[in-house]
Amino acid sequence: xxxxxxxxxxxxxxxxxxxxxLALSALCLGLVLGLLGALAKTSPLKPLRWIGGxxxxxxxxxxxxxxxxxxxxxxxxLMSQLGDLLGIPGLELSAFAAGVIALGLCFGAYAxxxxxxxLLAIPKGHREAGMALGLSKGRIFSRLILPQMWRIALPxxxxxxxILMKDTALVSxxxxxxxxxxxxxxxTTTKEPFTFYMVAAFIYxxxxxxxxxxxxxxxxxxxxxxxxxxx
Amino acid sequence: xxxxxxxxxxxxxxxxATLTLELLAIAVILGLIIAIPLGIARSSRLWYxxxxxYGYIFxxxxxxxxxxxFLVYYGLAQFDVVKNSSLWPYLRDxxxxxxxxxxxxxxxxxxxxxxxxxxAIPRGEIEAARALGMSRATAMIHIMLPRAAxxxxxxxxxxxxxMLKASALASTVTLLDITGMAxxxxxxxxxxVEIFFAAGVFYLVIxxxxxxxxxxxxxxxxxxxxxxx
Numbered sequence: 001x002x003x004x005x006x007x008x009x010x011x012x013x014x015x016x017x018x019x020x021x022l023a024l025s026a027l028c029l030g031l032v033l034g035l036l037g038a039l040a041k042t043s044p045l046k047p048l049r050w051i052g053g054x055x056x057x058x059x060x061x062x063x064x065x066x067x068x069x070x071x072x073x074x075x076x077x078l079m080s081q082l083g084d085l086l087g088i089p090g091l092e093l094s095a096f097a098a099g100v101i102a103l104g105l106c107f108g109a110y111a112x113x114x115x116x117x118x119l120l121a122i123p124k125g126h127r128e129a130g131m132a133l134g135l136s137k138g139r140i141f142s143r144l145i146l147p148q149m150w151r152i153a154l155p156x157x158x159x160x161x162x163i164l165m166k167d168t169a170l171v172s173x174x175x176x177x178x179x180x181x182x183x184x185x186x187x188t189t190t191k192e193p194f195t196f197y198m199v200a201a202f203i204y205x206x207x208x209x210x211x212x213x214x215x216x217x218x219x220x221x222x223x224x225x226x227x228x229x230x231x
Numbered sequence: 232x233x234x235x236x237x238x239x240x241x242x243x244x245x246x247x248a249t250l251t252l253e254l255l256a257i258a259v260i261l262g263l264i265i266a267i268p269l270g271i272a273r274s275s276r277l278w279y280x281x282x283x284x285y286g287y288i289f290x291x292x293x294x295x296x297x298x299x300x301f302l303v304y305y306g307l308a309q310f311d312v313v314k315n316s317s318l319w320p321y322l323r324d325x326x327x328x329x330x331x332x333x334x335x336x337x338x339x340x341x342x343x344x345x346x347x348x349x350x351a352i353p354r355g356e357i358e359a360a361r362a363l364g365m366s367r368a369t370a371m372i373h374i375m376l377p378r379a380a381x382x383x384x385x386x387x388x389x390x391x392x393x394m395l396k397a398s399a400l401a402s403t404v405t406l407l408d409i410t411g412m413a414x415x416x417x418x419x420x421x422x423x424v425e426i427f428f429a430a431g432v433f434y435l436v437i438x439x440x441x442x443x444x445x446x447x448x449x450x451x452x453x454x455x456x457x458x459x460x
Contacts, residue, residue, distance in 0.1 A: 061392075061435040063399035066410055066427060073423040169295035173403060180297060187305065194306035201294040201302065208293040 003195060008186040015182035016203055022099055022178060023165045029104030030164070031157075034111025041116050052112065059109035065170050067106055072098035072174045099171035107164050114156035118149040151222040158215035165207055179203055233422060237429045240416050244426075247412030248433050254326075254398045254408065258333035259391050265338040270345030271371070284342060291339035296397050299336055304328040304404045325404040337394050341387065348383035349375060381454050388445035392438050399434075409433050 005012065040052030059067070075093045083091025093101075122145055130140035172180035183200040187193045273284040291299065307313045307322055321327040352375055360370040402411030413430035417423050 058431075058435065061438045062431040063396035063410065063434060065399040065402070066413075066431055066434065069410070069414065070423070070427040070431070073417065074427055077424070166295040169297040170400075172297070180295075180301075184301075192309055194302065194309040197298055197302045197306050201290070201298045204295055204298060205290070205293045 003199065005186065005196075005199065006190045006192075008182065008190075008196070011182045011185065012179065012199065012203065015177060015179040016207070018096075018176065019165070019168050019178040019207070022096065022103070022168045022171060022176070023161075025096075025100045026103035026107055026164060026168075027161060029100060030107025030111055030160075033104060033108025034115050037108060037112030038115030038119055041112060042119055056109045056112040059105055064102070064106050064167050065173065067102040068099060068170050068174060071102045071105075095171065095174045095176040098174060099168070099176055103164055103167055103171070106167065107160055110160050110163075111153075111157060114153050114160065115149065117156070118152035119145070121152050122148050151226070154215075154219050154222050158211075158219070161215070162208060162211060165211060166204065169204070232428070233425050236420060236422050236425050240420070240426060241429065243416060244409060244412055244429055244433055247407055247409040247430075248437065250326075250401070250406065250411075251395070251398050251408040252437070254330055254333060254401055254406075255391070255395050257330045258337050258394050258398070261330075261334045262337035262341055262394075263387075265334065266341035266345055267376075269338060269342035270349065273342055274346045274349045288339045288342055291336050292343070296332070296336050297400055297403065300329060300332045300400055300404060303332045325401070325406050329398075329401045329404060329406060333394060333397065336397070337390060340390050340393075344383045344386045344390065345379060347386070348379035351382050352378050381452055384445070384449055384452065384454055388442070388449075391441060391445070395434065395438055395441065 037052045037055055040048045041056070043049055043052070072093065072095065075098065079092045080090070083089060126144055126148070127140055130144045135143070168178060169180045172178055172184065175181065177185075179200050183196040186196040190196070269284045269287065272280050273288065275281050303322070304325060313319060313322060316322075322331075356378065357370060357375060360374040361367075365373070398408060399410040401408045402414055405411070407415060409430050413426045416426050420426065
């Protein structure tokens with residue numbers, strides 16, 4: 001069986017590239033937000049704990065699609081005000097930027113919990129040892145805590161990244177030309193919805209397999225020095 | 232923030248919430264029923280029994296729900312066999328398409344939860360059941376499934392919350408669930424911030440109630456006790 005894409009192959013390839021770009025950008029934003037969220041949630045300051053807690057609870061309780069729509073359409077008034085302030089008329093958020101913010105926000109809310117778990121899993125003695133050596137607080141975090149957190153958090157973050165990659169399809173709703181949107185374009189001209197959506201499904205499956213393989217190697221690398229004897 | 236607009240449109244959003252809850256109820260209940268044989272077959276020791284559920288689960292977990300929904304809602308119309316079948320009145324209806332897709336989607340995830348739970352049952356308990364002369368089927372129904380249900384319940388409640396959020400995709404196939412209703416209202420009022428905020432609150436309240444309900448159920452089934460805590 002051969003699949004005739006009626007010349008939409010390059011468009012789907014461009015869409016795949018856009019999906020990957022979107023996923024990686026949202027990942028970067030989400031990792032930063034997640035780390036900040038986890039630090040806020042474990043902070044000794046009550047207001048910070050409250051902010052971290054509300055962030056992860058509220059964002060996780062609302063559908064990703066609603067976030068995408070909310071940020072894209074809800075930012076219009078805010079952005080035009082900002083545009084007036086900066087002297088740029090007609091300033092607005094692109095579909096790509098809105099997608100990155102929305103998906104990054106959702107990823108960060110779940111990552112907050114993953115990072116928090118990892119943070120709590122590091123023995124207290126390590127921090128105390130750093131303090132006894134006279135390291136500054138920032139140094140202790142960046143040199144002692146963070147590298148160890150990475151290994152513990154990696155499997156959880158990997159799962160979240162798989163979810164993020166599938167959620168990128170939602171950004172097609174606001175018109176970003178990623179895999180789903182390109183497939184829709186193909187459907188409009190050829191009237192072959194099953195063919196195009198099935199091809200899109202297999203592209204996502206391929207991306208998932210690549211991400212899974214990548215995660216496997218990263219986990220293996222992160223776990224070096226922690227090998228167990230074969231029993 | 233314009234509160235009057237929110238209050239004015241609250242009844243319509245509540246109407247959307249009933250559709251959201253209907254879709255959610257159908258998906259998580261039917262999904263569970265499909266997932267039981269799927270999960271049992273998935274944890275089989277025979278590769279040819281395992282292969283089919285494995286492929287099913289891999290496909291439904293590896294592709295976005297939106298793609299699956301479009302495959303069912305738009306894709307099936309490509310085949311005349313489907314169009315001429317007696318199921319066509321259901322398969323062209325966005326409600327039944329969404330309910331069907333959500334059910335098949337969540338069944339794959341629940342089957343994975345069930346597999347994990349079945350594998351988490353201590354070997355000794357299954358051996359004890361077999362030593363008492365129970366057949367494999369009897370042990371499965373009376374010992375393993377009740378045990379797996381308790382082990383898997385927290386993960387199942389997570390899945391229900393995830394499906395609540397996934398149900399927002401119904402709005403992409405013209406259904407007026409909470410999100411769909413919000414989009415329709417915004418098209419008329421041009422008040423995206425207020426209406427999306429109100430819609431978000433609806434989802435938060437529903438998920439809060441569900442979480443509390445599952446906590447009660449966990450206490451009733453004494454889930455903490457079977458974990459040896």
